[in-house]
Amino acid sequence: MKAVVITGQGGPGVLEVREVPTPEAGGDLIRVRVRACGVNRADLLQARGHYPAPPGVPVDIPGLEFAGEVEAVGPAVAGQVKVGDRVFGIVAGGAQAEFLVTHPRMVVAIPSNLDFEAAAAVPEVFITAHDALTTQGRLAPGERVLIHAAGSGVGTAAVQIARAMGCTVLGTSRTAEKLERARALGLDVAIVNADGAFADAVNEQTQGKGVEVVLDLIGGQALAGNLAVLAKRGRLVVVGLLSGSKAEIDLGVLLGKRIMVVGTTLRGRPLEEKIAAVRLFEAQVVPWLERGVVKPVVDSVFALEDVRDAYSRMASNEGFGKVILRL
Structure with a gap:
């Protein structure tokens, strides 16, 4: 063959x-x-x-x-x-x-x-996204979810799955063009993330409430921002490491919000x-x-x-x- x-x-x-x-x-x-x-x-x-x-x-x-x-x-x-x-x-x-x-x-x-x-x-992107959101992240209908790299394969699948569940879907990408295309898939809030500074925009769009789940395909440089935007008892699901595998973590934020962090691969x-x-x-x-x-x-x-x-x-x-x- x-x-x-x-x-x-x-x-x-x-x-x-x-x-x-x-x-x-x-x-x-x-x-x-x-x-x-x-x-x-x-x-x-x-x-x-x-x-x-x-x-x-x-x-x-x-x-x-x-x-x-x-x-x-x-x-x-x-x-x-x-x-x-x-x-x-x-x-x-x-x-x-x-x-x-x-x-x-x-x-x-x-x-x-x-x-x-x-x-x-x-298969790869929808099974990965579905498992990460529902099994690992315990996303429930009506919750708010932030999806990084919303224009990627897993990102486009995750946006659609979250929308089908009736969730409010926020997404980041380095380009406005990809975010505009993701809107047609169910993205509610588009955030251009060219420099890693997405947390203020997420908290502004959610009136300070944050999100219950973050699906992270970026890794390293996104960690601090992810903790900042998660609501109390929020869940961070790390799927990709596009920006690196190491980052400093503020354990005080992790404990204070009772955040759950899950790393997952298939x-x-x-x-x-x-x-x-x-x-x-x-x-x-x-x-x-x-x-x-x-x-x-x-x-x-x-x-x-x-x-x-x-x-x-x-x-x-x-x-x-x-x-x-x-x-």
Whole structure:
């Protein structure tokens, strides 16, 4: 099969499309013929040597999400899926290839209103955002939530999920253009955050009440501002570290407001935990996708052979939504 292969450590130039062995669907696994897959920041980090694949997945084939058709099922797969089913889902690596193998409970039927390219823009960002907001952050309908990097893949998904829950959605971005586009997805309050000084604007917009939840894809430099805008018993959920992994924390603010801080990733979780997140996504978010309450946001689509251009687009930080590879 054809697959994207990381041949060294560095930027898009270390990526090549090569012929590699096709994986077998043995035991309780299924094989999916991938029709489209997403490009994520984690893939960039893996290519640079900063985010190695966990045990049990291809070490040199990136890709965390896919959309395609079930092509084969292992002998121990008991009727959960069948050959020909259109499915999408997340994996810990290996999705940027013509075929992959995965557990049948890690895939979800693609809604009929989505083609493969749109479907490939869903799993990683919507499962991450939904898990971070509802399971980790305990976001409740009607609460206020601040979403950093609202124009990113996870950001655009989180804005839509929070809106669907009836929350007041505040969002930051470095550019006014991305915030304006996010308004169409349900962003209520747009805050340009070019220099990290967002706290005053958030508190002004909330009349000093702050927000119950912050979804942080920035990390480092945002910590002090996040604590400043959280209401009492607020929850800070850290998903990304775009501005670095270290920051000084004022423990007095943390204690005084009784703030809960949660760090979360999906890739390295045990299979059972990932299955639980996928099934909650299936139960709560997929019906919204079917009704058009939430929708994939596709920035651009590239052929597999143009993978270097796709990674360059992701690295530019100029996109709005997801970068997709078509197979």
